Amino acid sequence: MPDLLIELFSEEIPARMQARAREDLKKLVTDGLVNAGLTYASAGAFSTPRRLTLAVEGLTASSPTTREERKGPRTDAPEAALEGFLRSTGLTRDQLEARDDKKGQVWFATITRPGRPASEIVAEVLDSTIRTFPWPKSMRWGAGSLRWVRPLHSIICLLTDEAGATVVPLTVEGIAAGNTTRGHRFLSPDAFTVTGFDDYAAKLRRAHVILDSAEREAAIRQGAENLAFARGWQIVPDDALLSEVAGLVEWPVPLMGVIADRFLDLPPEVLQTSMKEHQKFFSARNPKTGRIEGFVTVANIETADDGATILAGNQRVLAARLSDAAFFWQNDLREAKSGMQAWAEGLKSVTFHNKLGSQADRITRIAALAREIAPLVGADAGQAEQAARLAKLDLRSAMVGEFPELQGTMGRYYALAAGEAEAVADAARxxxxxxxxSDDVPTAPVSVAVALADKIDTLTGFWAIDEKPTGSKDPYALRRAALGVIRLIVQNSQRIKLRNILWNGLARNMQARSLVAEEPVINALSVLEEHLPEWTRYDDESFLKALSQSAVTEGRTFLLRLRAYQNDLLSFLHDRLKVYLRDQGIRHDIIDAVLAQPGNDDLVLVVSRATALNAMLQTEDGRNLTQGLKRAGNILAQAEEKDGVEYSFGADVKFAETDEERALFAALDTAEPAIRQAIAAEDFPAAMTAIAALRAPIDAFFEAVQVNTDNQIVRRNRLNLLHRIRAAGQQIADFTKVEG
Amino acid sequence: MTSPNRPRSFQDIILRLQNYWAAQGCAVLQPYDMEVGAGTFHPATTLRALGGRSWAAAYVQPSRRPTDGRYGENPNRLQHYYQYQVIIKPSPANLQDLYLGSLRAIGLDPMIHDVRFVEDDWESPTLGAWGLGWEVWCDGMEVSQFTYFQQVGGHDCRPVSGELTYGLERLAMYVLGVEHVMDMPFNDPDAPIPLTYGDVFRQTEREYSRWNFEVADTDTLFQHFKDAEAECARILAADPVDTAGRTIPMAHPAYDQAIKASHIFNLLDARGVISVTERQAYIGRVRALAKACADLFVTTDAAQA
Structure with a gap:
């Protein structure tokens, strides 16, 4: 059983691409080997900045011989048919065998494919892996046409067994596979040969290369923590940075430096971001002061002066960077203290989307929406509006211009500098x-109001210009915005009639963009102002009725369109809610059954109904009850269709013939008011308990009673009784939508 | 840190780079005699990266970025600065080693410093050009841009050129240990008349910063932009056959106009009269010129292998 070692040695591979490249190399090669009939015991992939390596253990020495039998033409078929068969099988006539078949004598061919040695298969698989490797970005170099992430310099392709190591003969665009590689670019630049994976990894280590990125990460983490510990500091953990840095070095050497006193007043986020983004430094915090006072940089080399030159250089570069940051911070603070008017002015010239106006336009809409949402989430309307007006001003600050990821974070500092309340500043952040x-959801009322307004303006804006997500395309991250809305509402248990909010957001966005002629829109909306709250609560039919009765005629098209967008956007939110609840173990059909109930724009209500229904359906009572409700519904629907009437009233216990029937009357008499009260109190678990009590009487009723009897009075009475069951169910959910 | 090998002045570093790349076989060219934003704009890079003919050149290119002007006060920012540019086609297999040799030549020993190749892909929207490569870090500071050109002027580069760009002031400040660019020795500090970078450029930085930001007449500049664009189109559209019956397409004169348009755009940008949306449109117009010049250049003798 030979082992296989592959190394693709190139110029520096981008750190961010290495993890994926390891996986791709392993998958492409092992899949190729297996498809060609080889098997292997295990495989592991490795990367450093300059190499991508795969070790496969326990490979079979060759693929098995295969035999295939193929049926050909009849022996008396025309010559041309036989010749075609011989061509396709690659055999001669004397190698065929004539056998009796249902339709007479037929030629049969047995094609034998001999097994192939592993080296032949490996060469083919590696060649095609290199040529089709799925790098996110690849390039050509020199005069060649091969593509790789950066110029590819050498290839190791080695099969090793008891007899020794053999280079797999393979040449890709002039690069012949061999058994040599190189160590660290500066510390051990000479080429050396290897005989197998263990030898390779050991020699690399001697040549100042740690092959395994996990080992490099561990070394960096340990080294950094030790350096920090010596000063009584702690490293701020950052796994993404750790994995990036491990992809930038073959021989990690952590070095610790101190941040000059004059920079220690900068916000910690600024220090951390500047050091991370520009220098890839880890931050070190002094637990005694709570401040970030030091850094760890990871060099790729051990030097005669123990890194003194390197550290001094890094320290200098950091000082220049932090001088810039301090300059931005001081300038920004001055602007913040004077009210940020210049920033507000500046946002007028920043386009948000060419059909949705500038950032300033958007802020105006968000502020109005935040004001409307505020009382619904227990926030002060003035504070919410003010926070919305400030929240994006930091986009014009020099600091956010330099570090876009600090948006919001800086907004909070600048709002505080401007003398705003904590709640307003927190909302900006x-x-x-x-x-x-998996992000945390804001809980402070003002923050919730502005966060909701921000996302709802985005959603309603893109809906108003018909830029909805389709398939995998969601360039404006609207699904993410919708999920944000859902989580803000549900996790904070905020009772909000979304229809109203969506309506207002859509109206503002459509009006702002003059999607219909301006005059009629303003007329329509001004008339609507008074009716808006009631209208939007109604279903489509009532809406249209109210519309036709109103004085609004000019803006009718506009309003109908608005209404259509509102419905569409709400069902988009419902779809995202299904995804959200499915992740929490609630089936989509349960949510559908609940969404059919009134008040479905109140997501908290929808979720508590669905949760209660879901819990009930986990029980045997619940499942049987569902069957009973469905059965009652079906019998009733059939009878109603046949008779052309609706059975909805007048069931009377005096026409009951059996005990089971009477028991069901009694059970309904108890359950109905209980359900009604529970629903009114929005105590859905209680409603479920109340309706679940009907399970036994309903089962017993169907067991004992034939609904469609010849006695018409009794039949009608029973059908009216079934209606009471249906109506009881409908108070809770649309059980016809529940599956199973 | 002091060794006899250490350069003593800004010009010493430039001379060492010139000597080094001359020794590697590059034609040492002189700066292009027009205002450009970067060494890449020199036709020795932009146009010569196109077509099949081999090429190796190195040169200093004075570069202008009007928006970076700080009246000579910022320790690192200048509206006029120097780039050192090397371009070799096809890119040799040992280009990284050649580059590291140039660092040794200016006194940066990779055995004592931390030299790293960190992913940084290069793109010039105005030139319709892009490539893959790195920024080279020395002790955490970016000292060069290293790029394998993949496309220029919308044309695939075949063969591929390797391009090295050194920001000379920043590199020299680091090598010489200077904190403020204006304090950097320009010639030898022991010369009879020692001059600093500030002695040479403080005055001009102040004057140009004022002109770039406040005085340059925007109406005139807008007109110049249109003129350059029109002249470029006119040259490109001219009959390749001249009055004497010779076939002489004029890719270089046309490209001069594209360079001119690009620099005027930069000036207008510094004056703050180009809005965010217009920006893209202007960049697109310059790119269209650069592409048309590239289209013509590839048909000329200089582009043939």
Missing amino acids: DHYSPLGP
Whole structure:
């Protein structure tokens, strides 16, 4: 069982691409080997800035011989048919065998494919792996046409077994595979030969290269922590930076430096970001002061002066960078203290989207929306509006211009400098949240109001210009915005009628962009101002009725369009809610059953209904009850269709013939008011308990009673009784949508 | 840190680079005699990166970035500065080693410093050009840009050129241990008349900063932009056959106009009269000129292998 060693030695591979490249190399090569009939015991991929390496253990020495039998033409078929068959099988006539078949004598061919040695297969697989490697960006170099992430210099392709190591013969665009590589660029530049993976890894280590990135990460982490410990400091953990730095060095040498006193007043986020983004330094915090006072840089070399020159150089570069940052900070603070008017002015010339106006336009809309949302989430309307007006001003600050990732963070500092309340400043920092699905959700009322307004303006804006996400395309991250809205509302248990908010956001965005002629829109909206709250709460039919009765005629098209967008956007939010709840173990059909109920724009209500229903359906009672409700519904629907009437009233216990029937009457008499009260109190678990009590009586009823009897009075009475069951269910959910 | 090998002045570093790259076989060219934003704009790079003919050149290029003017007060920023540019086509297999040799030549020993190649892809929207490569770090400071050109003027580069760009002031300040660019010795500090960078350029930085930001007449500049654009188009559209019956397409004169348009755009940008949306449009117009020049250049003798 030979082992395989592959090394692709190149100029420096971007750190961010290495992890993926290791996976791709392993997958492409091992898949290729397996598809060609080889098997292997294990495989591991490695990377340094200059090499991509794969070690495969326990490879089979050759692929197995395969036999395939193929049926050909009849022996009396025309000559041309036989010749075609011989061509396709690559055999001669005397190698064929005539056998009896249902339709007479037929030629049969047995094609034998001999096994192939591993080296032949490896050469083919590696050649195609190199030529088709899925680098995010690749390039040509010199006069060649091969593409690789950076110029490829040499290839090791070595099969090793008990008898020794053999180079797999392979040449890719003039680069012949061999058994040589090089160590560290400066510390051990000479070429050396290797005989297998263990020899390779050991010789690399002697040549100042740690092959395994995980080992380099561990060495960096340990080294940095030791340096910090010696000063009584702590390293600020940053896994992304650690993995990047490990991809930039073959021989990591952490060095610790001190930040000059004159920079220690900069906000810690600024120090950390500047050091990380520009210098790839780790930050070191002094727990006694809580400040970031030092850094660790990771060199790629051990020097005669123990890194003194390197550290001095890094310290100088950092001082220049932090001088810039301090300059930005002082200038920004001056602007903040004077009210940030210049920044507000500047945002007028920054385009948000060519159909949605400038950032300043957008801020005006968000501020209005934040004001409307504020009372719904327990925030002060004035503070919410003010926070929305300030929240994006830092985009014009010099600091955010330099470090875009500090948006919001700086906004908070500048708002405080401008003398704003803590709640307003916090909202400036937090209004972008949550960005990712695992981000923290703001909880402070003013922050929630502005964060919601920000996202709802984005959604309604892009809906108003018909830029909705399609398939995998979501260039404006609208799904993320929708999830943000959902999490802000649900995780904070905020009772909000979304229809109203969506309506207002859409109206503002559509009006602002003059998507219809201006005059009728203003007329329509001004008339609507008074009716808006009621209208938007109604279903489509009531909306249209109100519309036709109103004085609004000119803006009718506009309003209908607005209404359509509102419905569409709400169902988009419902779709995202399904995804969100599915991740929490609630099936989509349960959510569908709940969404059919009134008040479905109140997401907290939807979630508590769905949660309660989901819990009930986990029980046997719940599942059987669902069956009973569906059965009642079906029988009733069939009868109603047949008779052309609706059975909805008048069930009377005096026409009941059996005990089971009477028991069901009694159970409904108890359950109905209980359900009603529970729903009114929004106590959905109680509603579920109340309806679950119907399970036994319903089962017993269907067991004992034939609904469609010949006695029409009894039949009608029973159908009306079924209606009571259906109506009880409908108070809770649309059970016809529940699967199973 | 002091060794007899250490350069003593700004010009010493330039001379060492000139000697080094001359020794590697590059034609040492002189700066292009027009205002450009970077050494890449020199036709010795932009146009010569196109076509199949081999090429190796090195030169200093004075470069102007009007928006970077700071009246000579900022320790690192200048509206006029120097780039050192090396271009070799096809890129040799040992280009990284050649480059490291140039660092040794100016006194940066990679055995005592930390020299690293950090991913940084290069793109010039105005030239319709891009390439992959690195910024080279020395002790955490970017000292050069190292690029394998993939496309220029919208044309695939075949063969590929390797391009090295050194920001001379920043590099020299680091090598010489100077904190403020204006304090850097320009000639030998022991010369009979020692001159600093400030002695040579403080005055001009002040004057040009004022002119760039406040005085340059924007109406005139807008007109110059249009004129350059029109002249470029006119040259490109001219009949390649001259009055004497010779075929002489004029890619270089046309390209001069593209360079001119690009610099005027930079001046207008510094005057703050180009809005965010217009910016893209102007860059697009310059790119269209550069591309058209590239289209013509590849048909000329200088582009043939």
